[in-house]
Amino acid sequence: MVNAIEQLLLGWLRVPPEPAPPEGAPGSLLLFRAGRNYWRWRLLCWAGAQAALLLLVLLPLLLSRPQPLPAGLTTLLLLLYPLQALFTFFAQRLDYRLRWYIVTDRSLRIRAGLWSVSETTMTFANIQDLRITADPLQGALGLADLEVSSAGGSVSKEPGASPTHLARFAGIDNAEALRDLLLARLKRYRDSGLGDRPEAAPLTAEAAARELLAETRALRAALYPKTSS
Amino acid sequence: MVPVPPAIASLTRPAENLFTYYFLRALATLPALPITLPLLYFRYHTMRYEFSPEGIRMSWGVLFRHEIVLNYARIQDIHLRSNAIERWLGLARIEIQTASGSSSAEMVLEGIPDPAAMRDFLYDRMRGASTPTADPNASLAAILHEIAAEMRALRLALNPEAPPLHPHG
The missing domain is CATH 1.20.5 (Single alpha-helices involved in coiled-coils or other helix-helix interfaces)
Known part of the structure; x- marks a missing residue:
């Protein structure tokens, strides 16, 4: 029943199917979802918000003694409350289900959203910093958010502005492992902003050619010691 | 320089559905309709794209003219976004970020007939997508x-x- 309603909603909102992975080396592709506990976490947040709404807004309104609400308004509130609860419950469920994280050897892609679908693609060459955050509840559930930001402007403070320069792996249960994986892949970009590693300078063609020249000279010297210059 | 595929090189105007979407957007701003509708009308009719082997040029506007030029190699991240109304019309926005300071997208491609193909085209040319x-x-x-x-x-x-x-x- 719940699934049928969801399928109907997804078709009606024309939500595109699973995202296509960005091009990358075969075998490096990693496709995963938010942790199983992410759904529980969203459910708890939803239950908390609903309880707060009920206790702090709805009940005081309905029980206001000196000036009771008109009967029509009371009925409307009592109808609206379960309706919004049902609606937001489905929103939580679909937020969990419509969330994909893809990592390849050179880029990452995050797809999320129901009404407003957003798909972010970022290459590792542009990544500036990684940040792991978790609130106490997330920590207890073994979840964390991993935020990846690229160079440029900060996240806009305006309400409703979509965060750009930022990719967010929300509610994953492998945040540390993923961070280590991303760091390892970042290391191949020497100018990627997380600091250079001078000892890891790759062999350039010029250095190799000089090495070859030195060896060739030494070989001639070994063959004909008198003509060596 | 890798040549631009003909389907993308020939793209100079947004899809016609974009105006339908603009019209709906103007309707949503009901009291301000007399202002928003002409603005969006001119935005749609003056919007031009040019996809060259090096980068994208986008321009719009009559009184307040805008023109943005950016190189594929400077693209940092690509956001493909759409709301349900846009999807019903077969549209999506492609927001392109470069390393400049602004927090909003540097360029928003609207009314692209095949947004997924355009995203793949940009991804192939963006910074860091080719050989690592x-x-x-x-x-x-x-x-x-x-x-x-x-x-x-x-x-x-x-x-x-x-x-x-x-x-x-």
Whole structure:
């Protein structure tokens, strides 16, 4: 029943199917979802918000003694409350289900959203910093958010502005492992902003050619010691 | 320079559905309709794209003219976004970020007929999407290094007591 309603909603909102992975080396592709506990976490947040709404807004309104609400308004509130609860419950469920994280050897892609679908693609060459955050509840559930930001402007403070320069792996249960994986892949970009590693300078063609020249000279010297210059 | 596929090079105008979407957007601003509708009308009718081998040029506007030029190689991240109304009309926005300071997107491509194909096109050309090795001559360097190793082996075969050469000396 719940699934049928969801399928109907997804078709009606024309939500595109699973995202296509960005091009990358075969075998490096990693496709995963938010942790199983992410759904529980969203459910708890939803239950908390609903309880707060009920206790702090709805009940005081309905029980206001000196000036009771008109009967029509009371009925409307009592109808609206379960309706919004049902609606937001489905929103939580679909937020969990419509969330994909893809990592390849050179880029990452995050797809999320129901009404407003957003798909972010970022290459590792542009990544500036990684940040792991978790609130106490997330920590207890073994979840964390991993935020990846690229160079440029900060996240806009305006309400409703979509965060750009930022990719967010929300509610994953492998945040540390993923961070280590991303760091390892970042290391191949020497100018990627997380600091250079001078000892890891790759062999350039010029250095190799000089090495070859030195060896060739030494070989001639070994063959004909008198003509060596 | 990799040539631009004909389907993308020939793209100079947004899809007609974009105006339908603009019209709906203007309707949503009901009291401000007399202002928003002409603005969006002119935005749609003056919007021009040009996809060259190096980058994108986008322009719009009559009184307040805008023109943005950016290079594919400077693209940092690509956001493909759409709301349900846009999806019903077969539209999506492609927001392109470069490293400049603004927090909003540097360029928003609207009314692209096949947004997924455009995203893949941009991804292929953006910074860091091609070979991850920094030096294009890396394989040449590896071959030269191997030849040097062969030379060293040859020299040591002639004279086993020869002192080792300092590499890069």
